[in-house]
Amino acid sequence: MxxxxxxxxxxxxxxxxxxxxxxxxxxxxxxxxxxxxxxxxxxxxxxxxxxxxxxxxxxxxxxxxxxxxxxxxxxxxxxxxxxxxxxxxxxxxxxxxxxxxxxxxxxxxxxxxxxxxxxxxxxxxxxxxxxxxxxxxxxxxxxxxxxxxxxxxxxxxxxxxxxxxxxxxxxxxxxxxxxxxxxxxxxxxxxxxxxxxxxxxxxxxxxxxxxxxxxxxxxxxxxxxxxxxxxxxxxxxxxxxxxxxxxxxxxxxxxxxxxxxxxxxxxxxxxxxxxxxxxxxxxxxxxxxxxxxxxxxxxxxxxxxxxxxxxxxxxxxxxxxxxxxxxxxxxxxxxxxxxxxxxxxxxxxxxxxxxxxxxxxxxxxxxxxxxxxxxxxxxxLITDAQALHTLSQDLIKDIGELKKILGHAIAIAAIDGRSTSPDKDKYAAAKPWQDGLDLMADRHFFPALWDMLPAYLHKDYAAQDEAKHRFFRRLIKEAQTLLNTAIETVSAAQFHLRARSRAERVFRARIGKHFDWYFSNDNKEANDAAA
Structure with a gap:
């Protein structure tokens, strides 16, 4: 042996x-x-x-x-x-x-x-x-x-x-x-x-x-x-x-x-x-x-x-x-x-x-x-590391902002829509949905980064923005889906209507402020969803 x-x-x-x-x-x-x-x-x-x-x-x-x-x-x-x-x-x-x-x-x-x-x-x-x-x-x-x-x-x-x-x-x-x-x-x-x-x-x-x-x-x-x-x-x-x-x-x-x-x-x-x-x-x-x-x-x-x-x-x-x-x-x-x-x-x-x-x-x-x-x-990865760092940090910053927007809307739902300024401890209810959004971002992050890089290097900023917008259109749509699910879970049944109305209003307002291109006239999908 x-x-x-x-x-x-x-x-x-x-x-x-x-x-x-x-x-x-x-x-x-x-x-x-x-x-x-x-x-x-x-x-x-x-x-x-x-x-x-x-x-x-x-x-x-x-x-x-x-x-x-x-x-x-x-x-x-x-x-x-x-x-x-x-x-x-x-x-x-x-x-x-x-x-x-x-x-x-x-x-x-x-x-x-x-x-x-x-x-x-x-x-x-x-x-x-x-x-x-x-x-x-x-x-x-x-x-x-x-x-x-x-x-x-x-x-x-x-x-x-x-x-x-x-x-x-x-x-x-x-x-x-x-x-x-x-x-x-x-x-x-x-x-x-x-x-x-x-x-x-x-x-x-x-x-x-x-x-x-x-x-x-x-x-x-x-x-x-x-x-x-x-x-x-x-x-x-x-x-x-x-x-x-x-x-x-x-x-x-x-x-x-x-x-x-x-x-x-x-x-x-x-x-x-x-x-x-x-x-x-x-x-x-x-x-x-x-x-x-x-x-x-x-x-x-x-x-x-x-x-x-x-x-x-x-x-x-x-x-x-x-x-x-x-x-x-x-x-x-x-x-x-x-x-x-x-x-x-x-x-x-x-x-x-x-x-x-x-x-x-x-x-x-x-x-x-x-x-x-x-x-x-x-x-x-080596020759353009600084460019990739700049682009990735830009994406990471905006993903973080979208998670905050989703968290704010879900926290409003968690208090049944009684206020649009919930206490900080109410934001804990949003974490599972924020984590879900982060997983979605993780799945599509690097393909979006590779799409943006050539345009960035050639200073074609319109093409760079379009690549970035494709990524965030998908991510914002996912955030909307997660918000709809969360509202049904974290708010009392008798207050679903009020919770939904106020949570969605704040969600759309903050999306429109930070992602000001999202509800523009040429983004038909987003406008249809908002309607």
Whole structure:
């Protein structure tokens, strides 16, 4: 019971044309580069980010070691490349899920140090994963009573490359800002056309190729950390981890794309199943605390002022935050965006954002969002960031005003229309409908932004206004619908008529004042609705 990832088919894949199959790790790489894989059905949603980054780093490391720049298309070539990273272990020990020899590494598992006492035991792979449930109310623990090797593979990758601090002796990864932070991922994927979805193969091929073609500039960006051009440690589970070691590995001994491990874990066979034993450490595996996560992670935005990597926390991937991260001026875009070649103006792109929200001994859920970037829009994320910032702030300001108008009207309804100046505490009744309006704005925000940008750049202000008005016509109409629903809910039945009359009157008056174009003669739809 070794489960060699290089030679055994262990990972289930849904092929785009031929259905479900099980593949070895080299076969996975080859099929992805050929863009033949549609999905990995055993991969849990929160593991997707770690899986992609792991494959991209591993593929880039293997190709760099072999002095190659083009990802191959065959399983045999990938098997040779991956073995090249572990040439000191001719029996493939670092690729065995279960290590036969305690003094040898196993997959994402360092050699067992002499005298280690394992303090933890996990009988299911989700028990070692990085999710932290609140009294088992979130994602349930111990669901995988009849787990397969691939479940352990995905859990190990998620844990070892993405976990934070979880109590004494349980340190987190170097690629996050502090133990209660999270690893944030933001990158691009080329699309076949504007309506197609990003595929895991297209994304992996793009990221591996980009990593290799921009390695020199990545090293230059992180020159202060003195990453070596060649010879740095790549797979950190290959290196012994002494039991009493109180100083982690120095960054200047590692390759810039190093694949880390953060915990002592060792898988064993018990009968016909696998179990994991876990131990603690005296220090983090990598000595990088002072770097605040800024260690050359190519998918991580970096705070310009504080020099720290982005942490999601309880925040959402909404238009407010995305605009700040991309072109607010507070964050440096990750290398996978800054260094991407977006010169082909006929290419559509997808911006993919992934992160597990984390806090102090808790997780806030996994978040993923894909934004389609029409032709030329991707390059403009960098070249026209200031213009996008100006336009986005204008939209955000007016969305905020519309939410206030809706809130005022609903607060009037909540007091049955007795006054048009309700007390502040009555505005709380409007929040669910304001949140609904914000969700609608979020859904259409970025398409409106892309529509406005060319006109803004060409100083065609009439076209810019028309693009903006299209967005707000839809949003104001939605606000009217929400107001109608809210009136029926928050006002007493016997006062519906008065509540509706006064709430709608104030709503229309404030809309006409702030959005003075909305009730103009050429806006027939709005005038018909008002009538």
């Amino acid at each position: 070794k489960y060699n990832l290089l030679t055994e088919p262990l990972i289930t894949a849904d092929m785009a044309k031929s259905g479900r199959t099980v593949l070895s790790l080299p076969a996975i790489f080859a099929a992805l580069i050929r863009d033949e894989i549609a999905d990995f059905p055993a991969l849990r949603p929160h593991q997707a980010q770690a899986w992609h980054c792991f494959l991209a780093q591993l593929g880039a490391l293997a190709l760099h070691r072999a002095e190659q720049n083009i990802p191959p298309h065959t399983m045999q070539e990938w098997e040779t490349l991956l073995r090249g990273l572990t040439s000191d272990f001719p029996n493939d020990a670092p690729w065995h899920l279960v290590g036969a020899d305690a003094d040898k590494p196993a997959f994402l598992q360092p050699p067992e140090p002499v005298g280690i006492v394992y303090t933890g035991r996990a009988e299911t792979p989700d028990t070692i994963d990085m999710l932290i449930g609140q009294k088992n109310h979130d994602v349930k623990e111990k669901l995988y009573q009849e787990s397969r090797p691939e479940d352990w593979i995905f859990a190990l990758i998620s844990k070892q490359t993405g976990d934070g601090f979880n109590g004494a002796g349980n340190y987190g990864i170097a690629r996050m800002n502090g133990g209660s932070s999270s690893r944030f991922s933001m990158g691009l994927c080329p699309l076949a056309d504007k309506t197609s979805a990003p595929t895991p193969g297209a994304r992996l091929t793009h990221d591996i190729t980009l990593l290799l073609s921009t390695r020199a500039s990545q090293l230059s960006d992180m020159a202060a950390l003195d990453f070596p051009e060649r010879g740095g440690k790549t797979l950190l589970w290959l290196t012994p981890w002494p039991l009493e070691e109180r100083q982690g590995l120095c960054l200047n001994t590692l390759d810039i794309w190093f694949i880390e491990i953060c915990r002592r874990i060792r898988l064993h066979g018990e009968g016909d199943r696998l179990i994991a034993k876990t131990g603690t450490s005296k220090a983090p595996r990598v000595d990088a605390k002072t770097q605040k996560g800024v260690v050359g992670d190519p998918w991580a935005p970096v705070n310009v002022k504080d020099r720290k990597s982005l942490t999601l926390g309880p925040s959402k991937l909404d238009y407010h935050h995305i605009c700040d991260w991309l072109f607010g001026g507070n964050w440096q875009a990750p290398a996978m965006i800054r260094k991407a070649d977006m010169s082909d103006t006929n290419q559509n792109w997808a911006l993919i954002i992934q992160a597990l929200g984390r806090g102090n001994c808790k997780t806030y859920g996994y978040h993923e969002r894909t934004l389609v970037l029409p032709r030329q829009s991707a390059a403009r």
